[in-house]
Amino acid sequence: VSRPEVVKLLRDGKRFLLFLHELPDGDSVGSTLGLRLALLRLGKEVTVAGPDHVPRVYRFLPGAEHVVLTTELVPADWDVTVLLDCAEPARVKDAWAMACAHSHTVINIDHHATNTMFGDVNLVDPKAAATAEQVYDVLGDLGVTVDREIGLCLLAGLVTDTGSFRYENTTPRALRVAAALLEAGAEPWELATRLYESRALSGLRLLARALQTLTLTEDGRIAWLVVDDSMLAETGAEEEETEGLVNYPRSLEGVEIAVVFRVLGTGETRVALRSRGRADVSRMARALGGGGHPRAAGCLIPGGREEAVARVLAEARREVPDRLGRQ
Numbered sequence: 591v592s593r594p595e596v597v598k599l600l601r602d603g604k605r606f607l608l609f610l611h612e613l614p615d616g617d618s619v620g621s622t623l624g625l626r627l628a629l630l631r632l633g634k635e636v637t638v639a640g641p642d643h644v645p646r647v648y649r650f651l652p653g654a655e656h657v658v659l660t661t662e663l664v665p666a667d668w669d670v671t672v673l674l675d676c677a678e679p680a681r682v683k684d685a686w687a688m689a690c691a692h693s694h695t696v697i698n699i700d701h702h703a704t705n706t707m708f709g710d711v712n713l714v715d716p717k718a719a720a721t722a723e724q725v726y727d728v729l730g731d732l733g734v735t736v737d738r739e740i741g742l743c744l745l746a747g748l749v750t751d752t753g754s755f756r757y758e759n760t761t762p763r764a765l766r767v768a769a770a771l772l773e774a775g776a777e778p779w780e781l782a783t784r785l786y787e788s789r790a791l792s793g794l795r796l797l798a799r800a801l802q803t804l805t806l807t808e809d810g811r812i813a814w815l816v817v818d819d820s821m822l823a824e825t826g827a828e829e830e831e832t833e834g835l836v837n838y839p840r841s842l843e844g845v846e847i848a849v850v851f852r853v854l855g856t857g858e859t860r861v862a863l864r865s866r867g868r869a870d871v872s873r874m875a876r877a878l879g880g881g882g883h884p885r886a887a888g889c890l891i892p893g894g895r896e897e898a899v900a901r902v903l904a905e906a907r908r909e910v911p912d913r914l915g916r917q
């Protein structure tokens with residue numbers, strides 16, 4: 591862990607390019623916008639880009655309106671590119687090549703155990719609850735005072751990555767950082783209202799439709815939902831409203847592995863994996879060409895619904911064999 595090196599690069603650089611990862615989650619958006627604000631306070635030039643739009647639910651975060659799509663990014667001469675919350679450069683898709691060609695140094699700030707250490711400088715700490723927690727430490731070393739706006743961004747990262755401080759990554763350290771962010775003026779009720787009580791009706795209708803597909807293995811330890819394009823069309827839901835659906839099968843008593851299969855029009859299936867107990871879904875995801883955390887991971891299967899369900903179930907059975915020991 592090379593925090594002093596990261597701090598020096600942030601202090602010395604003038605022009606920065608920060609990346610959100612594809613289908614950005616609260617930690618990607620929160621940690622990146624928090625770092626953006628801090629760099630602006632230091633008088634730096636900062637561009638934030640991502641392969642996808644910022645999901646509607648995170649657009650209240652300060653600076654979200656300044657995020658540009660990587661396809662619209664005009665190459666410039668960047669001193670430093672920072673990838674946050676990205677286990678591998680593929681998370682920023684084609685923009686990686688541009689970053690390599692047009693920036694002097696790449697910093698990798700992340701907390702995924704599967705991180706490939708792709709940066710020139712890597713600040714990777716799987717013990718951090720969220721990348722936002724790592725950014726908080728960096729800002730402390732940089733001497734940037736965390737204000738309400740930065741606090742709101744970083745708290746969004748911490749709250750979403752810990753499942754509102756319910757998951758295993760909820761450490762005393764994460765709660766101490768959260769306390770400091772509250773002291774800086776971030777309001778937890780504001781965040782909760784924006785994140786969890788501002789749903790679009792289409793999202794709730796998609797949930798109702800997706801729950802009709804709920805399936806469990808005979809032993810009740812693996813549960814999954816399937817979402818396809820027709821369900822989005824029927825309900826008028828956006829792609830981003832499929833995020834979080836996996837928490838519903840995961841909430842069933844006795845379920846150890848929960849899965850959402852997002853069957854895409856391209857013939858591929860995007861798989862979201864969550865676990866409780868001993869099961870390690872990052873191992874499953876890696877075996878299927880993806881990655882993530884032990885409790886939250888994902889992959890893309892080159893195949894439709896049946897193929898994806900069969901392959902994922904085979905891997906899931908390795909993690910939670912049924913009572914006869916069958917995989």
Ligand SMILES: [Mn+2]
Nearest residue numbers: 617675721751
């Ligand atoms: Mn994260």
